[in-house]
Amino acid sequence: MKKIIIEISALLIFIIAVFMLLEFLFRDYKNGVDRVMDDFFKSRDQAEVLMVGNSHALPFYNALKHEEGSGVAFLTIGGDDLFWMQALVRKQLHSMPAVRYVILNCDDELLGFNQSLSGLSFMNRMLYQYTDEMYANKEMDILLSKSNFFRSNRDIGYLFSKQSNANIVMANAGGKGTFTDEECKVRAKEISEKRFQTKLFSENLTYVVSIINEVKRCNKILFVLKLPKCDCLSAAVNQENLADSRRLLDSVFMATKTEMLDFSGDHTFTRDAFANPDHLTPQVAKKLMVKMNDRIFDSVGDRPIHLQ
Amino acid sequence: MLFNSLSFLIFFPVVTILFFLVQHRYRWALLLAASCFFYMSFRPVYILILAVMITVDYFSAIAIENSGSHRRKKIFLIGSIVVNVGMLAFFKYYDFLNNFISALLPLGKGAPLLPVFSFLLPIGLSFHTFQSMSYTLEVYGGNQKAERHFGIFSLYVMFYPQLVAGPIERPGHLLPQFRIEHKFDYVKVSRGLRRMLWGLFKKMVIADRLAVYVDPVFDQPHLYGGFPVVWAGLFYTFQIYCDFSGYCDIAIGAAGVMGFELTENFRSPFFSKSVSEFWKRWHISLTSWLFDYVYKPVSFLKRGWGKWGAVYAVMITFSLCGLWHGARWTFVAWGLLNGAALAVEIIFRRNKRKVETKQPSKFRDIPFILLTFAFVSLVFIVARASTIPEALFMLKSIPELSTEKIIGLPIITRFAFELNFIFIFLLMSAEWFFLNEETKIKNAFVTSTSFRYAVNILLLLLILFFGVFEQQAFIYFQF
Numbered sequence: 011m012k013k014i015i016i017e018i019s020a021l022l023i024f025i026i027a028v029f030m031l032l033e034f035l036f037r038d039y040k041n042g043v044d045r046v047m048d049d050f051f052k053s054r055d056q057a058e059v060l061m062v063g064n065s066h067a068l069p070f071y072n073a074l075k076h077e078e079g080s081g082v083a084f085l086t087i088g089g090d091d092l093f094w095m096q097a098l099v100r101k102q103l104h105s106m107p108a109v110r111y112v113i114l115n116c117d118d119e120l121l122g123f124n125q126s127l128s129g130l131s132f133m134n135r136m137l138y139q140y141t142d143e144m145y146a147n148k149e150m151d152i153l154l155s156k157s158n159f160f161r162s163n164r165d166i167g168y169l170f171s172k173q174s175n176a177n178i179v180m181a182n183a184g185g186k187g188t189f190t191d192e193e194c195k196v197r198a199k200e201i202s203e204k205r206f207q208t209k210l211f212s213e214n215l216t217y218v219v220s221i222i223n224e225v226k227r228c229n230k231i232l233f234v235l236k237l238p239k240c241d242c243l244s245a246a247v248n249q250e251n252l253a254d255s256r257r258l259l260d261s262v263f264m265a266t267k268t269e270m271l272d273f274s275g276d277h278t279f280t281r282d283a284f285a286n287p288d289h290l291t292p293q294v295a296k297k298l299m300v301k302m303n304d305r306i307f308d309s310v311g312d313r314p315i316h317l318q
Numbered sequence: 319m320l321f322n323s324l325s326f327l328i329f330f331p332v333v334t335i336l337f338f339l340v341q342h343r344y345r346w347a348l349l350l351a352a353s354c355f356f357y358m359s360f361r362p363v364y365i366l367i368l369a370v371m372i373t374v375d376y377f378s379a380i381a382i383e384n385s386g387s388h389r390r391k392k393i394f395l396i397g398s399i400v401v402n403v404g405m406l407a408f409f410k411y412y413d414f415l416n417n418f419i420s421a422l423l424p425l426g427k428g429a430p431l432l433p434v435f436s437f438l439l440p441i442g443l444s445f446h447t448f449q450s451m452s453y454t455l456e457v458y459g460g461n462q463k464a465e466r467h468f469g470i471f472s473l474y475v476m477f478y479p480q481l482v483a484g485p486i487e488r489p490g491h492l493l494p495q496f497r498i499e500h501k502f503d504y505v506k507v508s509r510g511l512r513r514m515l516w517g518l519f520k521k522m523v524i525a526d527r528l529a530v531y532v533d534p535v536f537d538q539p540h541l542y543g544g545f546p547v548v549w550a551g552l553f554y555t556f557q558i559y560c561d562f563s564g565y566c567d568i569a570i571g572a573a574g575v576m577g578f579e580l581t582e583n584f585r586s587p588f589f590s591k592s593v594s595e596f597w598k599r600w601h602i603s604l605t606s607w608l609f610d611y612v613y614k615p616v617s618f619l620k621r622g623w624g625k626w627g628a629v630y631a632v633m634i635t636f637s638l639c640g641l642w643h644g645a646r647w648t649f650v651a652w653g654l655l656n657g658a659a660l661a662v663e664i665i666f667r668r669n670k671r672k673v674e675t676k677q678p679s680k681f682r683d684i685p686f687i688l689l690t691f692a693f694v695s696l697v698f699i700v701a702r703a704s705t706i707p708e709a710l711f712m713l714k715s716i717p718e719l720s721t722e723k724i725i726g727l728p729i730i731t732r733f734a735f736e737l738n739f740i741f742i743f744l745l746m747s748a749e750w751f752f753l754n755e756e757t758k759i760k761n762a763f764v765t766s767t768s769f770r771y772a773v774n775i776l777l778l779l780l781i782l783f784f785g786v787f788e789q790q791a792f793i794y795f796q797f
Contacts (some may be wrong), residue, residue, distance in 0.1 A: 011338075014507050021771075025778050129530045131788045150324045154787055198403055204534065204541050 028033040029159070030232040033104055035169060036158035042089055043136040044161075049075055050083050054106050057083035058314045060230075062099055062221075063115030065271050066237055066288060070297035081316045084113070092217035099221050103228050111306065111314050112225045113271070115235045119247075121214045121255040122206035126242035131162045188284050191242050197287040198246035206251055211258060218259065222266045231310060234263055235302070236272045238279040243287045273298065320360040321568045329356065333478075337576050342499040346469050349496075352452055353478035357441075360482070364440040367405060372472050373452045374401045377465040379457040391458060398454040406447045409440055414645030442482030444642055450475050450608055453489040455611055462489045471494045477578075479569040483562070485583040485603035492580075500577025506787070510574030512774065513739060517567025518785075519777045524741045525561035526786035528553040531735070532702075539708045543715030547699070551712075554702050555695040556742050559587070562601070586749040588694075591686035593659040596694055608635050629661040636660065643701070648709055652701035659693060737784065 040048070049071075054060075058081040061067055073078045083106065085098045093184035095114070103112065125133055125145070132145045138155035145151075154160040162168060225232040239247075263270060273279075283294040290298065296317065303313040334351045340348050358365055378398035385391045407415070412435060419432040442739035444700075453474065456462035465471040474493050490691045535542045535550035542550070566583040573580045581603045590596035597605050613635040620627030633654070640653020696713065762769045 011502050011504075014504055017508065018511070021774060021778065024775060025782065028779065085325065134788070148323075148788075150787055153324065162785070166783065199541070204538065207537070 013180060028155075032159040036162050039158055039162045039168060040167070041136050041162055042163075043133070043140070044085050046071065046084060047140050050085060050102075054102070055108065057081055057106060057109055057263070058249060059113060060099075060106060060109045061086060061113045061115070061235075062095050063113075063235070064095075064120070065292075066117060067115040067235075069285070069290045069292045070299065073292035073296040073299070074076065077318050079316055080318075081314060083109070087133075087137070089125060089130045092116075092120055092214045092221075093124065093145065094133070094137055096217040096220040096224070097137070097143050100183075100224050101141045101143075102222060103230070109228075109230055110312075111310075112221075113233045113235050113302070114221060115237065116218065116259065117236055117274070118259065118302045119201045119206055119256040121259055122208055122210050122251060123201075124210055124214070128205055135161050136163070140251070151261040163184060171238060189277070189284070194242035194287045195246045198243050199248075201288065202248040202251050206248070208251065208254065209311045211255070215258060215262060218262055219266075220316050222262075222268060231269065233269045233271050233302075233306065233309075234259075236261065236270070236274040237290065238273045238276045238283070238298070240281055240284045240287050241277065242281070269309050271302050273301070319356055321565060321572075322518060325359065329337040334572075334575055338502050346473050346496055349478070350469055350473045351477065353473065353476040353481060356478040357476065357481055358439045361438065366410070367443070368476060369441050371402060371405065371447065371450050372475050374398055375454050375475075376465070376468055376471050379454050379468070380479065382454065382457050383464040384707070395454055395458045399451060402447050402451050409443055411641075411645045445484045445486055446475050446481060448486050448604070448642075452486070452607060452611070458490050462493075465493055474532075477573070479578075480580055483565050483569070483602075483744060485566055485581040486607055487581060487603070488607075492578075495578050498577075503577060507575050508578055508617075510571040510576075512770070513571030513574060514568045515774060515777050517564040517569075517571060519781055520560040520564030520567065522655065522785035522787070523780050524738075524745060525557045525559075525564060527741070527784070528557040528560075528736055529786075531738070532557055535712075536702050536704070539703065539712045544713075544718040546782070547712050547716050551695050551699040551716075553738065555588075555691075555698050556745075558698065558702075559584070560660075586748065586752075588691055589687055589749070590690050590767065591683050592663055592690055593656060593693060594663050596690055597656070597660070604639070608639055608642075612638055625664060628664050632660045632664065633657045636788075640701075646704075647706050648700055648703050651706060651709070652697050655697045657702060741780075741784075 012163045016286065056079075061070055061082055061084050065086075067084070067086035068088060070082070071084040071086045074082055074084075085095070087094070087098075090098075099112070103109070125131055131145070134151050135155040135157075138144045138152065144155070222232060260266075279290070279294065279298075283290055285291045298318060299315050303315050303317070306315075307313050319329060329352075333348070336348055337345060354365060357368065375398055378394045381394040382391045385394060416434065423431060423682050424548070427628050453462065453465075453471075457464050465474065470493070473496055474487070474489060477487075477492065499588040532550050532554045535546050536554070539547070570580045570582070583602050585599040585602065587596050587599035590599055613631050617628050617631035620630050623630065634658030636653040637650060639656070640649040640651070643649045643652070700706075700709040700714055703712060763773065
């Protein structure tokens, strides 16, 4: 028995040592979520507006991240689904006394999406420390969410280059309208078919309602933002799927008297406005914020986003 | 409690240490309590089904043994089978049969004839039903004495390592092992732990990684065609193998650490040279169960038909095999396709031997291995698809070989995708080395401690760096 105990102990010590070493090497690792959240914590005490969304809202974050005094805090994380958005809102909003408005970027395709459809389940570990809840809440996931190495999604490349592979959640690359029609079609199929399932509607609607209730509970005003779409993308999406999604979302927003900032039918945004088929460029995002300010002013008599 | 969960990481050493600390005469009670706890961690209420099954089979077997007349023995056997199959049918096939019968009847325009119960299938029901049934069948056949110790019999049905997904044990093999005192044995413990590690590697590093690419295609097959279907079929074949054989490795290893020997369920099935050989190497405990209790009696009844009697028996056996896997037409079709392939082998057996002998001996196996693997992968697409039309759609789309539809699969990085091929290669190489009687690597593994350490460390590191830690249930749990 002694021999096996020694052998098992030796193996355990070895693997624990490797793990500790990895933890040490990844101690300063910042994944994409950490980066957004670092900026969020810096700005949350002064922010009057909280913007919540996924990578589609990242251009706003990228446009304002170097501007001080914009009055906007961002919880915009690439790959985020409605579960995570509601988890972030429920955890963070009550600690933002200065916030008066919450802008939720909820495009129609979001209702049929969740993280597992994109193979992004590892985001559980990245987000947990900012939400205190996760899909399924399994003890193993909770444990791994405390590990620097696992929170990096085991980004081994970092050991060699010290560059974190955070592009998954920071994705916003591309030039002005340099994408092809084919790329548009592919992306349209992804967001409205391959990563879209109608069976997720009811679950996702509960998250939307949860966000609406949380915003009301904290005495803030909610605006739902629907972003403009590139023409080639709009033409190629599965119209039937997105129409079902839109109908359901709109009925919830109408029933709860939620204000809308709907730019999805705005065709003044030409191909040059987009960095890739479904992401605006930061410059255009900034221009859109002027329009958003105007719409909010029409609704509540206030222009809360301070643009330089 | 999944084998790849944190709870099991605590449960297993605690039970094993207690097992060696407790006196032999109390070990059955410890293992039974641990098994109940293990099973109840999934869904506590379903332990009642096991309790009914155990009680019925325990008393039926004693009644069979005590009965003087053959007729009375038969009545008790039939009673036991009716209860076992009845429970299986009710929980697993009720809705399937209800829908099927309703569709056949002109009344009600296909609306369900009987009330619909959407039960959650009790985990591992098909496995322990077959295991328990084999006991009464063996007692009836006079090959097994009825077990008088209720606790030990309960443990035979509930032994936790193989409770939820086999291997399906026979009473003659497992029951006597509960009577033997298992002393701590270094060789058995280290071999068992290594086996568990290998199983975890298969499950966490291969099967669960492949699931990322397999599930989207089978969830929405109409969106894919060509290469994604080929990949999904290929990957699913390896996924289900690594998932199920990984589970069995952990089960065999966990039992082995305590000195129990469970039946081997897989013997490198992808190196089979024919479909019949494949089924001798794949899910061996189920195949041998079906062979003994279905194929043999049916072929005996039809012995007058010659070759066609065997064909008839094989078709019946494999339709049941398909149905055993799940209450879906795709499983029935999968079983029938395998049965048909075996039937062809039976019919052309003599001709095939002639062909084989004409091939040069060194390379003759390779085309047969590839052909068998291709067939197995194709029919697995049928089994995995949700409906028969979806399966047909996928099979029809393969010749398109278009790469256009690849996009949309969650390929995070190309490296992550390509890694799957490296791990599959690693798996197949390991199996190849251990399949052959004498290889340098196999000898080194057996004789060199440092080589074994190196392999263990490599497996641990691969799990740490590449294993999927988001717990995914084993595929065969649903059967």
